[in-house]
Amino acid sequence: MITLLGWGPAALWVAVLFLLSELPGAGVSLPADTDKLVHGGLYLILGLSLAWGKARTGSGVPVVVLLLMGVGYGALDEWHQGFVPGRDVSVGDWAADSIGVMLGLLLFSSFSSRFRDDDAAPSESTTSTGSEGY
Numbered sequence: 623m624i625t626l627l628g629w630g631p632a633a634l635w636v637a638v639l640f641l642l643s644e645l646p647g648a649g650v651s652l653p654a655d656t657d658k659l660v661h662g663g664l665y666l667i668l669g670l671s672l673a674w675g676k677a678r679t680g681s682g683v684p685v686v687v688l689l690l691m692g693v694g695y696g697a698l699d700e701w702h703q704g705f706v707p708g709r710d711v712s713v714g715d716w717a718a719d720s721i722g723v724m725l726g727l728l729l730f731s732s733f734s735s736r737f738r739d740d741d742a743a744p745s746e747s748t749t750s751t752g753s754e755g756y
Contacts, residue, residue, distance in 0.1 A: 665722030696723065
């Protein structure tokens, strides 16, 4: 059950990304100059959900593997869009996807280590003998 709760959000988000990629080009209308921000934001969520899965399950998967999974999925997603009417493959979109995954992993790592440090601080002070440095 822990595995489903841990990796489930990432799997669900990959399905959402796939369904969004299936929309024909005419069905997707974004305000001018927001395309790359939208790509980055969607893949930031993927990066967060991959990091969540690792943290939630206690998986030993290296973060670089999670990064490669997210960046790889972004590449496959762009390739897939080449087969969808009105959509095209864009290296720029893939770059925005990749940056989003990286930012999601970094953001999660930043906040989760802060929480761990906050949790660890009281226990470190209680285990100290107080004789250090004397």
